[in-house]
Amino acid sequence: MDIYRSCSHYFTFEMLFHCGETWQRIQCPNLPEQNDSWLAYRELATHILDPLVYMFGPPSLTYGFCGALLRKTILANPSPGIAPTLDQHSACELNKQGRLVCPRQGAAIDLIYPRKNSYQIALWLAQHTPFDRLYLYGPKQSRRHSRPPKRCSTRLPTFPSSTRPASWPINSYPTACSIPTIHCCCTNALLRNYRRCCVSTWGRLANSMVT
Template sequence: MSLAPCLQKVIKNEGASYVQAPFFLSTCKFMERYLTSNEIKSLLQLSNRELKHMRENGLLQFKKVKNRFLYFVPSTNSILNYSLGEQLINWHQKKHGSKISNSPHNVQTIRSLEKLVWDLLLPIERHFGKETVHVTYGFTSTELKRYISKYSSANTYPALDQHASYEKNAKDNSICSRGGAACDFYVLGMPSSDIVKFISKHLEYDRIYYYGADRPLHVSVNLNESTRHLQIMRVSEKGRRYPSKKAFGEAAIKLAKEL
């Protein structure tokens, strides 16, 4: 089963029109997750006036908590169109200077990438500050994997690293045996050790690979049961990466405190 990910939508109200394009269509009709006013404005490219109009005319589903409005993402849109989701998809343009299509085609892939934003990247951004999260290695489509394998394959492990999520190769076999979705990222001005401590204690994750306080962090989520696996990686004198200490669940929280 596949889902055409790129659509274009024009919304008109009271003489004003704005375009949301291209955007990913959510795989969920109803999500028990909310965005703040600033976040929903960023996602839908709305002004304060347009947001107020849509709320008052029943065009957006929301709830009010004390003095704050919290909004559902419309089923015709997706959190992947938020800035963090765009980083997951478009990261390769900056890293590789490539215009290769990097759109996910598998519904499970889209669900996993949405989960990665909702459950990890967005809570981290909310905790450490807007525009502090920078994705250095995100989703890898079949087309992009082929390009990377040819021109920049060092330290990549597509069969295990979850960057390809549920996408399939030309032989219709899953690229990664683990499913889920993953990205490498850093938080501006923060050592990665602090991010590991925050994630392991407060967030739901599948795997964390820690390469050092000054290196991007590799994190993943899974649609099935999460392993909550923290793996410390070291680098040999010859520059080769190798696994060091590891822990799972509550033990991972204790290991993170040692970093």
């Protein structure tokens, strides 16, 4: 596939594969080898990132797809702070043994909105998009690749897809960590179910309008 090809209304594959501090520094080859990885990032861009841009404007992407060479470079750091077998940034890629790097598959993206409240954005994502896991990292993480958050005076919420909040009072937004990184990931199966749900819902709505 062409890396400069549009994968959604607002994004190209290049924007999702060539982002983050480490890649910007070394600019190594970082393309998926598996077709399913390309498809997973296309689905993430279409069903999660596009609605986000439409609602809040373009985010700053801090960590997208992580191929073998980029992963090796990050893991060479004394404190790499990534979990390739869990974080879904490897999408559907295989290791040298022919096994999935991350058995969860799907795709993941880390992003920030420097001038917006990340907690409000996380709540909107939780209510309107088919994510698999949604994490908020501490404010220093906006400069590093998906590193675990250091201890912070504010408890950071995590939303698994099965426990999406219906509401979050405005006075409960933490302020000590004002610009946390948002890590959002989704599995292929979740997106397939979401598409079926959307089609089914629209079908019921159309029928009700006719009748």
